[in-house]
Amino acid sequence: MIKNDLISLRAVELDDATRLYQWENDMRLWRVSNTLTPFSRYQMEQYVKSAQxxxxxxxxxxxMIDLLKDKAVSETVGIMDLFDFDAYHQRAGVGVMIHENWREQGVASSALALLIQYAFGVLGLHQIYCNIQASNAVSLKLFTSAGFQLIGVKKDWVRTGDGFEDELMLQLIKTGARSEFQKWEFRRAPGTDACGDE
Structure with a gap:
């Protein structure tokens, strides 16, 4: 279990199927999750089984994001996702969903901080990224406060009821990573020329 004093991040369990069924079928969230059709209970149960x-x-x-009280789980309040995981290029996308009753209380920033530590420290990722609709000021604040930098704008990327909206791509590169120049720089040993010959 990955945790701090406020929350823990844990694997999905069979008991989470009902909660995920409710959250994934909340049409208010479909706009940010690119969902177009409802999920069945059976689909959620199968997903939970395969999530292992x-x-x-x-x-x-x-x-799953669990809120801690006196070091014990008091309530499951959200989800953190790593997606498009690429072990070769050492990168992954990040997504977060906090139940509306627990938003703007520091839960998302605490969960994101833990996920960043896990992604860089345990999985050995070099970078993580996220895609955020331009109108989603709360998510933009969350990710930029965690050190993510805006790296691109996808124009008219997301269809909305009023037309189209831009989607922003943000990225966080592991601190302490070597620069491109340092990565390819050859070190000259004493008494040798640039190719290593004496």
Whole structure:
């Protein structure tokens, strides 16, 4: 279990199927999750069973966010996702959903901080990224406060009831990573020329 004093991030369990069924079928969230059709209970149960598969096999990892009280779980309040996991290029996308009753209380920033530590420290990722609709000021604040930088704008990317909206791509590169120049720089040993010959 990945945790701090406020929350823990844990693997999806069979008991989470009903909660996920409710959250994934909340049409207010479909706009940010690119969902167009409802999920059945059966689909959620099958998903939960398959969620136990290793991130290196599926390319994704869903973690449940549990609120802690006196070091014990008091309530499951959200989801953190790693998706498009690429072990070779050492990168993954990040998504977060906090139940509306627990938003703007520091839960998302605490969960994101834990996920960043896990992604860089345990999975050995070099970078993580997220895609945020331009109108989603709360998510933009969350990710930029965690050090994510805006790296691109996808124009008219998301269809809305009023037309189309831009989607922003943000990225966080692991601090302490070597620069491109340092990565390819050859070190000259004493008494040798640039090719290593004496």
């Amino acid at each position: 598969t290793d991130i290196y096999q599926t390319g994704q990892l869903r973690l």
